[in-house]
Amino acid sequence: MTTTYPSPRRAATLRARAVRFAEMATTPLLPADYLDLVAPLRSGAPLRGRIEEVVAETADAATIVIRPGADWAGHVPGQYVRIGVDVDGVRQWRAYSLTHGPRADGRISVTVKAVPDGKVSNHLVHRARPGTLVHLEQAAGDFVLPTEGGKFLFVTAGSGVTPVIGMLRNLFPVADSGAVRLARSEPYDIVVVHVAPSEPHSIFLANLRQLDGAGLIRLVARYDDQHGVLDVEDLADLVPDLSERTTFACGPAGLLDALQQHHDGRGLPLLTEQFRLTTLVTGEGGTVTFTAADTVVEASGDTPLLTAGEEAGVLMPSGCRMGICFGCVVPLREGTVRDLRSGDITTAVEGDGVNIQTCINAAAGDCRIDL
């Protein structure tokens, strides 16, 4: 007896026809617009997630547990995810480090520290409610440990501990019996130098201590109010075998710059992650025209073009918002912009299409952008 199956090619054609027919029934909307009403997390939908839990960590930090949509592709600990949240009705995108390894329940979580006047961080920490739909992008970032192991030093400051906690939790899962050492974490030898303004402000301090207590890592905690602000010159004393270690650092620009200098001077390997743009150079702004959106705004010399466009309601592509991912690149058709980090000037003359990152460039005169 023979059974006939439709060949994969025919099945694909049939499927394409069915989709086409559904589109003909819903035009000008798409079938997806109706499916979104009932199944926003389905496969094939733009990536979204649903907040399932909000757990307070300290007075101004909380962990947000999210059930990602079916197409979530997973992550490597240390990576971040971009989350689009509606705050006061406005979609805001921010990056947050994932604070765990792959989980059996398929959920993901980020830990957010509310910064003074911060739109998104305050919303997530104080006002986010389970059940809320958020928008997601696939995990990204190179701040990850090599798979073969080695000797490492983590230098973390404040909320900069989050990507590191993601890596540590992955290496040393906390079971009921306490932290456990798995075979795959054997080759990792880790020291953590954690800096915080004061002890009660330290997110994840308990986790770090637990790992330290179980002998899985060595923790050196430094509080500004007890030990004074960390001087990178002291690192060699705090970590005697510093020269054998690869350093991963995440924290404010001041600390990272000092570390970079210190390590460069000694030829030591260093990988850094920063959470925000540090504006060093500003100047006169100008009138910015977004051609496709037909929008004109007056932008000051210290406002990234990304922010200026967003505030005018232009749909600006964006990513990390601090110059690392190139998710915000658009062609500058005409005019001059200034890199807020270095003061470098980029100029385009009529007819050009110089690609610029809008998150770190501000207007330095009138300019015209293709958006």
Added chain:
Amino acid sequence: MTVLQKKTESPVAHLTAEDIENLGRELDAIRAEVIADRGERDAAYIRRVIDVQRKLELGSRAVLLVSLFPPAWIAGTIGLSIAKILDNMEIGHNIMHGQWDWMRDPKIHSTTWEWDNVSPAAQWKHSHNELHHTYTNVVGKDNDLGYGIMRVDEDQRWHPFYLGQPVWNFINACFFEYGIAAYDLELGKNLRKSRRSRPEFKARYKQVLGKIRNQVTKDYVVHPLLSGPSFASTMSANFTANIVRNLWTHSVIMCGHFPNGVETFERRSIEGETRGEWYLRQMLGSANISGSKAMHLMTGNLSFQIEHHLYPDLPSNRYAEIAPRIQEIFERYGLTYTQGPLPKQVASAWAKIVRLSFPNGFFDQVAGAGAPVVAPVVSLVRRTADRAEPARPAA
């Protein structure tokens, strides 16, 4: 109606240049206040309207699958008509105005939205947002004044062609979406031989044909086919819903700028117009419709035409909220806030279309000559016109 600049008694004669600039500042302040307060409540509003519209459309189309059964035909047709009206008015029109762009939701944004109407969003946005809202009621500049096929102002020169305009207007009302598409294409101008073959026109023309094809396929082929034995009745239901939507939107839009009490302006008068003067033109060139909340929703809040013309890009749910303050400003500046219930405004607009299909003063002449046949018509047209006098706001 005669352009304001030619009137012997101008309704703005009592305002000094300084008054007008103060007026502008007051209106700017209200705008700034709404923008500062815009937020979650507004976002929730538009999302809810979209959600309701989609469910209503789905539900109605589902009911119409068995439209052979008369109650299903009736319920489905009513539901679908309402869904199409919501799509065009409160949702499409307002999103394409950029009223919700501030939400930065790419799915609810003026640059990405497409509506269930044969005029492509991009073309409509150009002719409506850029031309009509900029040149509101400027004779010879604002094509919405009569859509280029009708005489709606004494200052437009009469031509025998206009005798038929009550008929044109009725046909336009029934097939309004096609009228809008033709008008956005500037068909009248572009069909001339010299322009017809321009690639830019051809591209736009193709877009319109594409949208017509999509809508016709959806309403008259795909859904009827899905209805199986109810093929013909579903087709008639969809046709009815399209006509109802057309008649309704046409009526609402006529009420915005045609009723008595609305002023028109001379081309030259807008040269070098200040912010205050621009506001003043919008205030005098628009008329509101009074009615219930449901009526406002179904008009896409174009029943607050005055507020909409002052602030075309503020969220539509805010118009009702600021209306009392706008009325108060009208009163304080001694201006007339024109508004009336829908039937009255529609009658007033139609009366004008009938009156202006004849040369200026024609009705007075025939009435004076006592022509026995036309006299009753004349008095009817006159009466409707009189009854539609602008409503003064309640003190």
